[in-house]
Amino acid sequence: MTITGIAAIGAGLAVLGAGLGIGRIGGSAMEAIARQPEATGKIQTAMIIAAALIEGAALFAVVVSLLVA
């Protein structure tokens, strides 16, 4: 397997992790909104910040994959 292929697998794994993480955030945010609809705005902002931070971690991995590919 070429280094490009390994890099692609790495990028895929990173996306998998980020997807799971952001999915959990989204699910929890939905539950929180259902429980407290009046706090929707605050929950959404916190959700986007948390999702962005996880996404950042995943993107680091993608960048590393780009570097070796």
Add this chain to the structure above:
Amino acid sequence: MKELIEPSLGLIFWTGISFLILLFLLRKFAWKPILDAVNTREQNITAALATAEKARAEIADLTKENEKLLAEARLEKDRILADAKKTKDSILSEAKTAADAEGKRIIETARLTIETEKQAALTEVKNMVATLSIDVAEKILRRQMENKGEHEAFVKKHLEDIKLN
């Protein structure tokens, strides 16, 4: 694909310069007027709302005062009406009492008068009966002396007269 993540100095230079110029120009010509206008408008709205709130409170106060005055006036009216009614009632009952007494007095007077008149009439009748009796007796006595027949006719005739009376 590495060139994707190799920043080129020229693009950094142009982006930086353009962004700073944009920041400067927009701050002067866009953000300042827009934010100033928005802030001033918001302050105006807040002030207007406060004024409206105050006016509303004042109006509420006035209404309450009016209602109080109205209620007071209504009470006063009721009191006056009740007074008037009481006065009327007392006047009526007084008048009635007075009228009753007067009526009784008049009736009593009339009864007394009638009684007196009756007595007088009776007395007169008695006197008249007495006089007539004497007259009749006198005439009878005179006739008896003259004519026995005539005397009887005469008594008869007088007796008829008395009957008529």
Add this chain to the structure above:
Amino acid sequence: MLISAFLSVFSVTPASANEPVSTDSTTHVTTGEGHEEEKFSPVNMIMHHISDAHDWHFFDLKGADGELHPVSIPLPVILLTEGNLDVFMSGAFHHGHSDVVKGDRTYRMDHGKIVEASGKKFTDFSITKNVASMFISVILLISLFGAAGSSYKKHGLGAPKGVARILEPLVVYVRDEIAVPNIGEKKYARYMPYLLTAFFFIWINNLLGLFPGGANFTGNIAVTLTLAVFTMIITNVSGTKTYWGHIFKPHVPLWLYPIMIPVEVVGVLSKPFALMIRLFANITAGHIIILSLVSLIFIFKNIALAPVSVGFVLFISCLELLVAALQAYVFTLLSALFIGLALEEPHHEHGAETAHH
């Protein structure tokens, strides 16, 4: 210095000189050298579209001679070589067919990149496709917001008129949803110009990139690097004593300092680094997805696939419209968050100290 700090991360790559095998045939599209039906390479096409270029290329026309002639707008090339400033239009390369000679310097177009024939080092300050696209966005922003700003002078403080009616709610949104909650009621006003400019600059450039033939400006690492460095400078310049105290005098036992201080310093760098990577990767990924879906038609050489492909492209394009606004929002939100963190007041520190005693 800051730039080199960022670049040092990239320089740890293994010296893999083997460039992607595919780059060779890029010439097919960029230079029109291609002769007959070459095998379509989606990677080359996509790389060509998302990379910067010295001309604004739209499409190729097949001429009477059977060759492909690219239709493109030439852009100025500005090169600084050993103190000499060489300026000429990119059309002078004739799409790689001819060299440009300036003094003792001979420039050649090689696979979309300018090289100096004798290997002289030069710095490229050209007005590339991305720079031209950015200039368009700057002109758009200044005319739109300039009109909005001056409309208040004309119409007074009543309800906003014209373009201000659309832009004012957006400005108010940035203020009420991004700046005030993250920076605080007292200090947000100072940072509003930067946050607003960044928000609208990124947004409008994201949108311009979605136009067919548009440049991948916000998906270029140099651009996001510049914006992230601005956020980093603003964050650290406005850092309070408490903020620096957390970095250089954290509330941990003294022996942990050799670990904690580097961790905190890395935190200072990694925040804007994440900003840079996020915007770059999101926008580039969006372009790649759309181009890949279009490529499907040419990979399978089947027109019946076109409606499916176009449907998907339409769907992803709608998603990208959302992403364009969302990434501008996220960049601005995180910038505001970092600035807000740097502005933190010492009350938190007191609480920590009393907890120690």
